Amino acid sequence: QVQIVESGGGVVQPGTSLRLSCAASGFTFSSYAMHWVRQAPGKGLEWVAVVSFDGKNNFYADSVKGRFTVSRDNSKNAVYLHVNSLRPEDTAVYYCARFEFRSHKDNSYQAAFDVWGQGTLVTVSS
Amino acid sequence: DIPLIQSPSFLSASVGDRVTITCRASQGISTHLAWYQQKPGKAPELLIYEASALQGGVPSRFSGSGSGTDFTLTISGLQPEDSATYYCQQLSNYRVYNFGQGTKLEIK
Numbered sequence: 001q002v003q004i005v006e007s008g009g010g011v012v013q014p015g016t017s018l019r020l021s022c023a024a025s026g027f028t029f030s031s032y033a034m035h036w037v038r039q040a041p042g043k044g045l046e047w048v049a050v051v052s053f054d055g056k057n058n059f060y061a062d063s064v065k066g067r068f069t070v071s072r073d074n075s076k077n078a079v080y081l082h083v084n085s086l087r088p089e090d091t092a093v094y095y096c097a098r099f100e101f102r103s104h105k106d107n108s109y110q111a112a113f114d115v116w117g118q119g120t121l122v123t124v125s126s
Numbered sequence: 127d128i129p130l131i132q133s134p135s136f137l138s139a140s141v142g143d144r145v146t147i148t149c150r151a152s153q154g155i156s157t158h159l160a161w162y163q164q165k166p167g168k169a170p171e172l173l174i175y176e177a178s179a180l181q182g183g184v185p186s187r188f189s190g191s192g193s194g195t196d197f198t199l200t201i202s203g204l205q206p207e208d209s210a211t212y213y214c215q216q217l218s219n220y221r222v223y224n225f226g227q228g229t230k231l232e233i234k
Contacts, residue, residue, distance in 0.1 A: 035223065037170075045162075045170065045213050045225040059221045062127070095169055111217040112160040112175035119169055 002026035009120035022079040022096030030074040033099040036081050038092035086124045093119040132226035140234045143204045147229045149197045149214035158218035161199045165210045209233045
């Protein structure tokens with residue numbers, strides 16, 4: 001079945017780095033863009049980053065631009081989020097999500113995050 | 127960024143009630159809006175995409191409408207399992223995919 005599993009979270013000190021991983025299965029991974037979304041404790045959802053299906057195009061939320069890097073390895077059905085210079089405000093559950101995108105002949109399209117992982121918790125604390 | 131404002135932030139209703147959550151975008155986003163349900167300790171789940179299309183497996187008591195800047199999520203005939211936080215999300219800008227601040231729904 002279609003599944004996404006995140007890993008790599010943990011307790012880290014401010015200023016350090018971490019690599020989060022997202023393993024996908026049950027679908028043609030190389031056909032889908034993938035997103036990272038985070039949720040601080042007791043707060044709402046915050047979109048973080050997207051990597052295109054081929055890894056050539058990436059976009060980031062302003063709050064993480066310059067510190068986070070998203071990449072993927074289609075041979076391993078995996079997406080990564082390299083998080084650098086971590087701050088206490090980066091403490092959150094980090095979710096990986098599949099981007100379902102369908103374009104139509106009239107240039108219209110349909111899009112949504114249709115499959116999510118269970119998340120991995122990153123705690124930044126001294 | 128295209129800010130999204132959801133209202134209300136908190137909603138309390140009884141089993142069988144009909145409830146409506148609204149989401150307003152700061153600029154027109156056509157129908158490129160999705161709704162998600164999130165229960166405590168769980169990942170979000172897609173309910174509605176393209177403002178009004180029901181995701182497969184989602185009960186028909188959930189419905190969405192709207193276009194441009196104003197959108198609504200309606201739950202007709204509330205069930206106890208609908209207690210959750212609901213988020214809208216805009217998908218009209220390929221560089222950013224922000225969410226509304228969320229609406230927490232409590233079943234009395």
